[in-house]
Amino acid sequence: MYKNLIYIEEYDIYQYFDGEKSVFSHDYLKNQASFEILTALAVISKNINFSTIPKNSVKSVKKSGLNKYLAKYYKNESYFYISNAYNECGVYHTLPLNIKKYYSLFQGIDFVIPYDYLVILFLNEKSITYEQKGAFLFIEKTEDIYKIMVVLNGINLFPVASFKEDMLHDNLNILKTKLGSKGIKIDKIVTNDGSIDFNVLFIGAIIVNFAEKDFFAFFDNIKRSVPHFENLEIKFKNIELKKNKLVSLYIAALITAVIFMQSASLFFNNKIHIENQKTALLNRRISISSKLIQEKERKILFNKHFAHINLIFYLKRFMRLFPEGVKIRDVNIVKLKNNYIFKGTVVDKGGYRKFAKDYNLIIKKLRSIRFLQISYDINKFRKPVIKFFGNLK
Numbered sequence: 001m002y003k004n005l006i007y008i009e010e011y012d013i014y015q016y017f018d019g020e021k022s023v024f025s026h027d028y029l030k031n032q033a034s035f036e037i038l039t040a041l042a043v044i045s046k047n048i049n050f051s052t053i054p055k056n057s058v059k060s061v062k063k064s065g066l067n068k069y070l071a072k073y074y075k076n077e078s079y080f081y082i083s084n085a086y087n088e089c090g091v092y093h094t095l096p097l098n099i100k101k102y103y104s105l106f107q108g109i110d111f112v113i114p115y116d117y118l119v120i121l122f123l124n125e126k127s128i129t130y131e132q133k134g135a136f137l138f139i140e141k142t143e144d145i146y147k148i149m150v151v152l153n154g155i156n157l158f159p160v161a162s163f164k165e166d167m168l169h170d171n172l173n174i175l176k177t178k179l180g181s182k183g184i185k186i187d188k189i190v191t192n193d194g195s196i197d198f199n200v201l202f203i204g205a206i207i208v209n210f211a212e213k214d215f216f217a218f219f220d221n222i223k224r225s226v227p228h229f230e231n232l233e234i235k236f237k238n239i240e241l242k243k244n245k246l247v248s249l250y251i252a253a254l255i256t257a258v259i260f261m262q263s264a265s266l267f268f269n270n271k272i273h274i275e276n277q278k279t280a281l282l283n284r285r286i287s288i289s290s291k292l293i294q295e296k297e298r299k300i301l302f303n304k305h306f307a308h309i310n311l312i313f314y315l316k317r318f319m320r321l322f323p324e325g326v327k328i329r330d331v332n333i334v335k336l337k338n339n340y341i342f343k344g345t346v347v348d349k350g351g352y353r354k355f356a357k358d359y360n361l362i363i364k365k366l367r368s369i370r371f372l373q374i375s376y377d378i379n380k381f382r383k384p385v386i387k388f389f390g391n392l393k
Helices: 055-064 066-073 096-104 115-125 165-181 212-220 232-305 311-319 352-366
Strands: 002-008 013-017 022-025 037-044 049-052 078-083 089-094 111-114 135-141 146-152 161-163 186-191 206-209 326-335 340-348 372-378 384-392
Touching: 002 212, 013 212, 037 115, 066 078, 078 096, 089 096, 096 111, 096 232, 111 115, 115 135, 115 146, 115 212, 146 165, 161 165, 311 384, 340 352, 352 372, 352 384
Parallel strands: 002 037, 037 111, 135 186, 186 206
Antiparallel strands: 002 013, 013 022, 049 089, 078 089, 135 146, 146 161, 326 340, 340 384, 372 384
C-alpha cells in the first residue's frame, strides 16, 4: 500500500488520507504498518518561495535556454520551474538544506513538491484552471486545519495559508483585502466545504466542489515525471556516477587509442622492416646485375677492340714456338689504328750449343708463321738473347 503525505512545516504535522477522511499526525510512522511505502511528500512551508519570471525575461529565456536563466539567478538554491498555457513561467525555490531536511523526514520518499503546485496539478487534471483565465480560490477543509490559496491564470499568486477553523473568516477577509489592492476579482471557488457562504465576500463567484477522496486519489497516483525538488544526495551521486562513468569511458578510450597506436606502430614497423628487406634484396640484385652488365661491357669492349684480330690465338701460337728452359723476359703490345705491333725478348739459359739448337728449331717453326720475325744478340751477361717482332693486321 502506497501512502503520500502532506507535511505542514509550521505545525510540524503530517496529513494523509485513510480511505475515508484526512488524518493528522505528529509522528506518522508510529501509527503505520511496516508494509506501507512512502512515495511523495507535498510540503506547506514559508521557506519555499515562488517567483514569477518577467515576460521580457521569458522571451530571452526562450532563445538562450531556460536552464541558463535559472542557473544565473538561482544557482545557490534548489529549484524547478513551471509554466501555464499562456507561456508564463514561475520558479519554486528554497535553500538546499530545506530540501535535504524534507527528504530525510522518512525513508522511501521518492520526490518532494510544494502543496500549492500539487493543487495546481489537480485543478489542471480536472480541467478547472489550466486553460481558463481568471483568479480561482482553492479551499481545502479538514477537521483540524484549513488550507487556502489563490491561482491566477494557472500560477499560484500568494503563499498557501494554513490555519485552524476559528481563523477562517479572518483569513478570508485578509485575502479579499490583498486581492482588492491588486484589482483581482475571484471568478471561481474550488472547495470541499459546502458550509461557507462565499457570496458575502466573493459576490458572483462560481462554486466548484471537489471530493477530498478524489484529491488524495490524484495525489497517490501522481507521476514522478512532474516537476519537483530533486533529492540532492541522489542527484550528486548520479552526477558522480556519470562523472566516474565518463572518466572510465575516457580511460578506456585512451587505452584503446594507445593499443591502436602501438598496433599501428608495430604494423608500420613490420611493414618498414619488410620494405627494407625488399630494398636490400633489390640492391643486391642491382649490384649483381651491375656486375653482369660491367662484365658484358668489358666483353663488348674486348670484342670491339679485337673483333678482326684474334690476338690471344696468335700469342698462344707464338708461345708454343719456344722450347723448354727458355724464359720470356718481356712482351710489349702496341695497338695502332688498324693493326697490333708486338715485340719481346727471350733468354736461353743454356750454353751456346743449346742456344744454337733452340734457335735453329725456332727458325724452322717460323716458316709457318709469316707475321713474326726474330733475331739474336748477346746481353751484358754474355748470354744469348732472342728478340722477336711481329705485326698483326
